[in-house]
Amino acid sequence: MAIVETEELNPFAVAVEQFDSAAERLNLPQGLRAILREPKRELTVNFPVRRDDGTIQMYRGYRVQHNINRGPAKGGIRFDTRVTLDEVRALAMWMTWKCAVVNIPFGGAKGGVIVDPRTLSARELERLVRRYATEIAGVIGPESDIPAPDVNTNPQIMAWIMDTYSMHHGYSIPAVVTGKPVAIGGSQGRVEATGRGVFIITREACRVLDISMDGAAVAVQGFGNVGSVTAKLLHEHGCKVVGLSDMYGAIYNEHGIDVPAALEQVKRTGRLTGLPDTEAIEGGALLELPVDILVPAALEGQLTHHNAPAVKARLIVEAANGPTTPEADAIFHEHGIAVVPDILANAGGVTVSYFEWVQDLQRFFWNEGEINNRLEHIMVQSFNAVEAKREEQGCDFRTAAYLLAVARVAEATEVRGIYP
Numbered sequence: 001m002a003i004v005e006t007e008e009l010n011p012f013a014v015a016v017e018q019f020d021s022a023a024e025r026l027n028l029p030q031g032l033r034a035i036l037r038e039p040k041r042e043l044t045v046n047f048p049v050r051r052d053d054g055t056i057q058m059y060r061g062y063r064v065q066h067n068i069n070r071g072p073a074k075g076g077i078r079f080d081t082r083v084t085l086d087e088v089r090a091l092a093m094w095m096t097w098k099c100a101v102v103n104i105p106f107g108g109a110k111g112g113v114i115v116d117p118r119t120l121s122a123r124e125l126e127r128l129v130r131r132y133a134t135e136i137a138g139v140i141g142p143e144s145d146i147p148a149p150d151v152n153t154n155p156q157i158m159a160w161i162m163d164t165y166s167m168h169h170g171y172s173i174p175a176v177v178t179g180k181p182v183a184i185g186g187s188q189g190r191v192e193a194t195g196r197g198v199f200i201i202t203r204e205a206c207r208v209l210d211i212s213m214d215g216a217a218v219a220v221q222g223f224g225n226v227g228s229v230t231a232k233l234l235h236e237h238g239c240k241v242v243g244l245s246d247m248y249g250a251i252y253n254e255h256g257i258d259v260p261a262a263l264e265q266v267k268r269t270g271r272l273t274g275l276p277d278t279e280a281i282e283g284g285a286l287l288e289l290p291v292d293i294l295v296p297a298a299l300e301g302q303l304t305h306h307n308a309p310a311v312k313a314r315l316i317v318e319a320a321n322g323p324t325t326p327e328a329d330a331i332f333h334e335h336g337i338a339v340v341p342d343i344l345a346n347a348g349g350v351t352v353s354y355f356e357w358v359q360d361l362q363r364f365f366w367n368e369g370e371i372n373n374r375l376e377h378i379m380v381q382s383f384n385a386v387e388a389k390r391e392e393q394g395c396d397f398r399t400a401a402y403l404l405a406v407a408r409v410a411e412a413t414e415v416r417g418i419y420p
Contacts, residue, residue, distance in 0.1 A: 009301040009325065011090035017326050019093065022402035025393075032410055039089050041065040045135035049128045052121050059128060061113040063136045065145055066092035069412040072143055073109035074099060074350060076150025076179075077157075083112035087300070091150075094321055095350070097405035098343040102382045104354045107409075109145050111136065117152050129157050133164040140165065142175035142361065148353050149179040151224075151299070155191070159184055175360035178353035187356035189371035190349075195229025196372065197348015198319045200379040202234065202293060205315055205340050205397075208387055217291040219243035219313070221250075221283070223272055226319050226346065227297030228263060235259040239293070243286045244272055250286040251278035287311060296323035303328040311337065318342035333396055341398040343405060344386055351378050 016037055023033045043063045048056045062085055065073040075095040088110045096108030113132055117125055139145055149158055158177045162184065165176045174185030182188065189196075206213050218239045220231045223246040231241050240256040248271040251257065257278055265275045273280055287294065287307055294313035296302050300322030303311065308328035316332065316339045318324060324332070324339060332339050352375055359365045366374075390400035 009304070010086050011300050011322055012086040012093070014301075014322060014325055015090040015093045018398070018402060019097075019406065021326075022399065022406040025399070025403060026407055026410070028406075028410055032413060035413060036067065036406070036409065039064050039066045039092055040068060041139065042085070042089070043136060043139055044085065045132070047131050047135050049124065049131055051124055059113055059115055059132075061111065061132045061135065062088045063111040063139055063145070063147075064088045064092040064109060065139070066108040066110075067096045067409060067413070068107035068144075069416055070100060070107055070409060071105035072107065072141075073145040074106035074148070074353065075109035075111065075145075076148045077111035077113070077153050077161075078151035079113050079115050079117045079153055079157075080151050081114060081116050082299075083114045088112045090300070091321055094343055096409060097402060098347050098350055100405035100408040101343050101386065101401050102347045102351055102378055103408070104351060104378075106146075106350070106354065109147075110150075111147055112150075125157075126160055129160040130164045133161040134168070137165055137168055140176060142173060142357070146175070146353070146357055147177045148349070149225075155179055155181045155186060158186075175357050178356040180356070185356075185360045187352055187359055187371060188366070188368035189375070190352050190356055191225065192229045193352035193371075193375060194226045194319070194346050194349030196233065196375060197351065197379050198226065198230045198295065198297070198317060198345055199233035199237070200348070200376060201340055201345045201383055202230075202295070202315075202317045203237070204380060204383040204387075205317065205338065206293075209315060209338055211292055211315060214238040215240055216293055217242050217289075218293045218295065219286055219289045219291045220295045220297055220319075221245050221286055221302065221323075222296070222298035222320060223262070223266060224297070226349075227295065228266070230295055230297060230319055231259050232263065234293075234295075242291060243281070243289050245283050245286050245298075246272045249273040250281045250283045251275055252281045252286070252289065253278045289313075293317065295319050298323070301325060303332075305331060308332060309335075311335075313337060316340070318345045321346065329396075329398065339396065339398060341401050344382060344397070344401045347382065348375055348379060351375055 091110035099106040158180045180186035288310040297319035303324040305327035308331040
């Protein structure tokens with residue numbers, strides 16, 4: 001497997017530890033820390049789905065809202081057998097900081113269903129999505145909580161959620177979700193947005209760290225929507241992508257992989273393995289390749305104290321949510337490896353989701369060029385703010401990003417006060 005299995009890793013504990021570190025440095029009052037450490041709302045649903053053979057199967061799903069003091073909750077929905085409540089809690093908290101670090105008016109949320117969608121037929125998947133949407137309909141909405149795609153979910157699934165929610169209200173409400181097909185109110189540029197944002201942040205980090213992108217060796221863990229777009233853009237801008245992985249395995253070529261050919265291979269066969277002019281390697285070995293830039297774009301908890309000492313990259317850009325544990329972070333700092341955190345690096349997706357939400361609400365849409373220009377502006381502006389904080393505080397990128405984000409959420413929370 002190309003995904004590193006993590007033993008007894010609690011992602012919410014990691015998220016809280018990262019927050020506590022920033023809160024201590026900001027000297028936040030204990031009461032404010034207590035508020036921001038906990039999710040505002042957690043919903044667990046158990047619901048039946050009728051399979052094609054007529055049998056009934058029960059599924060469990062979650063929707064967690066961490067903080068809504070800066071605006072409606074925002075966050076994706078993932079379908080995976082490894083989904084846990086603590087994972088969803090962590091992802092919701094990370095979304096709060098992510099929205100704050102790029103300064104868009106959202107709070108953080110996340111959702112998930114414990115299911116492998118590949119085991120369902122198209123009709124079963126639609127029934128599951130519509131039933132889950134119905135179960136969480138009481139907490140989502142265009143002014144309260146706006147879901148989006150995440151692991152194993154896509155524009156079609158968002159379309160079913162939007163349609164289900166709209167049917168309950170008797171009229172179309174496109175702004176209830178983002179990441180929809182363009183035909184029903186989706187935004188141009190949304191599919192590529194997260195990967196494009198990762199590329200922009202990688203480019204800016206290379207600039208301040210004096211890493212030339214021309215010929216820079218890159219390894220990308222995860223070749224889904226985010227990783228594939230990131231690899232494609234890095235390849236187009238002169239980087240040498242030497243390692244790629246997906247859920248089936250990893251491939252390597254020290255002279256560079258033909259990324260367009262890899263995209264075509266996945267489109268044709270569904271997997272990277274077997275791509276001509278590459279050799280198969282272990283998924284864990286991909287993280288330890290001698291590269292300039294490592295982009296973990298799979299799941300959380302991939303870089304731990306077990307494999308961090310073997311990582312040779314000069315720069316790690318977190319395209320995935322929570323791929324690095326605090327213990328690994330400390331090792332990277334000790335080894336002089338720069339890490340650009342997820343809450344900045346992969347914020348391109350939620351930024352264009354914000355654009356989509358605004359376009360849906362005002363019923364006025366922008367073209368792809370306008371979307372990409374606006375995304376470029378926000379990502380560069382956000383990186384520069386984090387870099388300025390890094391220089392001011394003499395800290396790493398993650399600490400700087402958290403200091404900015406947590407301070408913004410804390411200010412909004414203090415200004416609003418406690419009701420009643």
